Amino acid sequence: MAEIVNVQQSEAWNGYEGEHWAAHHDRYDAVNGDFNRFLLDEAAIGERDRVLDIGCGNGQVTRLAAERARFGAAAGVDLSGPMLARARSLAAAEGVANVTFEQGDAQVFPFPEGGFDVALSRFGVMFFADPVAAFGNVRRALRHGGRLAFLSMAPLDGTDLGTVFSVLTSSPDHTVAGHDGPLSLADPARIREILGAAGFRDVSCRAVEAEQVWGRDAADAAAFLAGWGPVRHNLGESGELLEAITKAVRPFERDGAVRLRSTAWLVSARR
Template identity: 75%
Template sequence: MGSGTPEIVNVAQYEAWNGYEGRHWADHHDRYDAGNGAFNGYLLEGAAIGPRDRVLDIGCGSGQVTRLAAGQARLGSATGVDLSAPMLARARSLAGEEGVANVTFEQGDAQVYPFATGAFDVAVSRFGVMFFADPVAAFGNIRRALRGGGRLAFLSMAPIAENDIGKVLAALPPLGHAPVGHDGGPLSLSEPDRVREVLEEAGFRSVACRKVHAEQVEGRDARDAGEFFAGWGPIRYNYGESPELVDIITEAMRPFERDGAVRLRGAAWLVTARA
């Protein structure tokens, strides 16, 4: 794998994930994993990792999926790649604390990272592939990193209206600009037709999309969840910081309080394909 300064083409994402956004995710990795980790079982099932597999985790963040993949590939290895230096530092620290020895973490842009051809048996991602500057080029690079017949499995967001978080976001003041679409935002792979178009153009075959649901724990109570979400990068970037914003989000979270936590129903696509 590479060393030194990574080649970056997705500059805006690089700046975000090495600035406030990346630090917030690294500092609150347990909170983000509590929200997204309920989908891990679907992802690992779709990836069907064998004990000797070499696994690539794209957009690995703080490395929870990478470590889980390494546990399944106990005689193989798992490599996590991400743009964010703060999150990768956290990933390495957590792997060390947990004694996971067959993992490595590399900073890089998956669209252009110089992976060795055929170096991996499986590529996975938990909500880390929706932000590519050029998704066809990125998935083409990932395909080249897989051996012939290698497997791809990833999770991407379903339409926002199918996620409870959409009801929370709807309570926020309007921004006055169009919602994020096919421009590298979180909903860029929220439609199966778009997913198939991108992956097939990138050289994948046997593309399948299955909708999956999971309960996402977002806080101890509405106030806890409201304070946390007010600090989430996209919210803070668009709305700034204010007690009024925390109050708005807190009230939007109240309908989802039950059994000692805020529990949102999340919907995602589990996508699988072959190289």
Template identity: 65%
Template sequence: MPRIVNTHQAEAWNGYEGEHWAAHRDRYDAVNSGFNDAVLDAAAIGERDRVLDIGCGNGQLTRLAARRAPLGRALGVDLSAPMLATARALAAAEQVPNVTFEQDDAQVRAFPAGDFDVAVSRFGVMFFADPVAAFGNIGRALRPGGRLAFVCMTALDGTDLGQVLDAMAARLPRPTGPDGTGPTSFADPDRVRAVLGAAGFEETRCERVTAVQHWGRDVPDAAAFLGGWGPVAHHMAQAGPEAAARARRALTEALAAFATPEGVRTRGTAWLVTARRPAAATD
């Protein structure tokens, strides 16, 4: 059994949250896949590279990384058994032979030292119980000079998603918490640089990137999907039926502003973070 220290997140990702992401993997990939190329291009994956995907979820980024390293390999690590089952099934169906998925806590997993050339993540690094310890452990898994590339959420204020979520604010708390906590815990680039520096990385850079995010084929479809997202669904359940109904109406009205003939689309923002393990690193 893997050693898990991030028990709160493990409970969520092996309960409703992870089950919802696994059941709607196409929907979540439609929201987040616009950032794939930014991460993979920044990672500069070579054909023989050994790639670690942190918080891999349903494994789309891991499989794409493996394809960029046909003579290497990719390992996806996540807390969520439901999503890892989906990731393995998709890798088999897509015939990606050089990818594996394992349930574990990347903060404490005993990775062999220097076993990877590059580590990547798509919105999977914001929830560590101790981010300095987690990135220190990931850094030790990289060879000296190894690369790190990931995307994380920016602050929600002033973004399309922030506008949608804030429409429910009179009825529900913001489901992501205040900016700087939860999913936006890495929203401040200064904090990102401080955490990675303390974890032993160097040359940390943060670049704001954007991508189109697809939420549904029409407004009712998008509202039903976003309303089922774990944090939103949790707050609606806590609010009671009347407040939840008002929040759903507000959500639907807010999403209408982003309706297009191709579906409901928002402009997503993220920090693209790159860093490097020192070339002279020793364990």
């Protein structure tokens, strides 16, 4: 494995967090998959492009990118051993041959200079220890004129998920997600500042909305939400918490599932 400088995140994604995401890969893809269309269209992947998926996790976006780059290739990089094992097994099961997955820290990973046409990420770039250094490293991995596209979490206020968490805490953004974790790139001004300092140009940031499927019904969704890392870490585990989440998500039961509308930032830039 390549050098790791983001030690705290490496421990989390090779511990409970990564194991939970790997074990429930289909459920996390149901939560985030409706955003794929925005990300892939923004990335504008050509059939011969070389694509880098940053924080690829279980590899759904990597595989979809590889399908679009059918005469090219897609490479996924992630800190999490459990999730990368899942990504490799899913790619093999689906017969996606033009993908590779490597374990490493994108902040210092030895990417080939100018080795990629496109870099993209679905909610995998919010956890860098040094975001300017990390995005600078990604920029060097892109050819001149190469494209960056990623999704990052927007503030929870005003979203269905924010409504659910507001039942549990008076400050869902801070208490549940944490401004230095999933919400570290929730401010477009900060996004532009970081990407500019990393050497990117033509930075664009716009809000997109998608539907997240959290479970079959309120009880199923509540059990899954209670196991999600930020909730488990910040709010603990208890029967009372599970009961409160179940009550909070019940109004969002519709068409055989718990469906929450969510907003994210869709960001693009060029080297």
